[in-house]
Amino acid sequence: MIDWLDQAGVGAGPITQVVTLTGGTQNVLVKFTRDGHDYVLRRPPTNKRRNSDEAMRREARVLAALTGSTVPHPQLRASEEDESRFGDACFVMDAIDGFTATEEVPAHIVASREAQRRMGFDAVDALLGIQGIDPHTVGLPVRDHWIDSQVDRWASLYASHATHVGWSTDQLEGVDHVAEWLRSNTPETSRTGLVHGDFHFGNILFSRENGGLTAVIDWELASVGDPLLDLGHFLASYPVSNDPRTTGTAEPLTELPSRGELISRYIAHTGRNKTDVTWFRILACFRLAIIIEGSHARAIAGLVSAKTGERLHKAASYLMEQAVSLVLAEQTAGTVAQPITASTLPKGSHT
Incomplete structure (x- = not known):
């Protein structure tokens, strides 16, 4: 691999301070230093999924496309798409200093209202930057009728988890109910842009100094x-x-x-409406629950640790419960497309 790094211009000389990073559940991350600069090698897990190598290739292409954009991200330094060379598709990117709030939060950030509010609003601003990326520059396929295919796509993935011995489709409650509501209430129009695909606090690095966002990471589901x-x-x-x-x-x-404040900030810059936001909140819960439940199925089959599988199953169950709750609220109240602004929301409310 040293020859490959040399050819790609990723530093020179010996590799030092090699550390395997923790916190992820899917891929291998190895931080190393070369020629006074810190890098991270990213490659698939030991027990690869069917699409693990393609996910690495996709992430490398997206990082390359983000170069020069306003979206904070790790700079891609080298990528190897052919898994025959090292056994996996992989890439190297710059290491970014910062903390992920799911793993640690510095004490002075916990004590600072200003830093915490900056964390939330910076995350939304990063989303605004992502949605402004021209999708044609990313090198990812654009699917016709994308929004119409979403529910069936993820419902099909959920059913496919049953290929893992010991797992059955009754593991999550409410899947069929949520799927039926989503199909019946699909927005008439949608927009096309880059989607990160797994945007949450665990995939955001924040400054240890002031809580500002330093990078959006983990683009494999883009x-x-x-x-x-x-x-x-x-x-x-x-x-x-x-x-x-x-x-x-x-x-x-x-x-x-x-x-509510996050929604207001996003809508104020994009012109989307509350009804569409609610539909996509429910779709996101549905989609993410199904993806996460796949790790539970793999754990039952002995391909992922039982502890990890159980933890992710609880997360998937919570997400599906959240989707069901939102659906019931919509069925009770009805939906009327309307703009939403900060002035229409209770101060400090969590909705």
């Missing part, structure tokens, strides 16, 4: 679709202080902006 899906994901996983089932941050962050 695709071209409606950018509202990313907002839906962020809202679905957003920590709520009075709900013990949410495990969004390593330390309680009671001064984060409310979900």
Whole structure:
């Protein structure tokens, strides 16, 4: 691999300070130093999924396309698409200093209302930057009728988990009910742009000094679709202080902006409406629950640790419960497309 790094211009001389990074559940991350600069090698897990190598190739292409954009991201330094060379497709990127709030939060950030509010609003601003990327520059396929295919696509993935011995489709409650509501209430129009695909606090690096966003990481699920899906994901996983089932941050962050404030900030810059936001919140819960439940199925089959599988199953169950709750609220109240602004929301509310 040293010859490959040399050819790609990734430093020179010996490789030192090699450390395997923790915190991820899917891929291998190895931090190393070369020629006084810190890098990270990213490659698939030991027990690869069917699309693991393609996910690496896709992520490398997206990082390359983000070069020069306003979206904070790790700079791609080298990529190897042919898995025959090292056994996997892989890439090297710059190491970015910062903390992920799911793993640690510095004490002075926990004590600072200003820093916490900056974390929430910076995340939304990053979403605004992502949705502004021209999808044609990313090199990802653009699917016709993307929004119409979403529910069937993820419902099909859920059913496919049954190929893992010991797992059955009754593991998550409400899947069929949520799928039926989503199909019946699909927005008539949608927009096309870059979608991160897994946007939450665990995939954001924040400054240890002031809580500002330093990088959006983990782009392996990136695709071209409606950018509202990313907002839906962020809202679905957003920590709520009075709900013990949410495990969004390593330390309680009671001064984060409310979900309502985040929605207002996003809509004020994009012109989307509340009805569409709600639909995509429910789709995000549905989609993410199904993806996460795949790791539970793999754990039952002995391909992932039982501890990891159980933890992710609880997360998937919570997401599906959240989707069901939102659907029931919509069925009770009815839906009317309307703009939403900060002035229409209760101060400090978590919605």
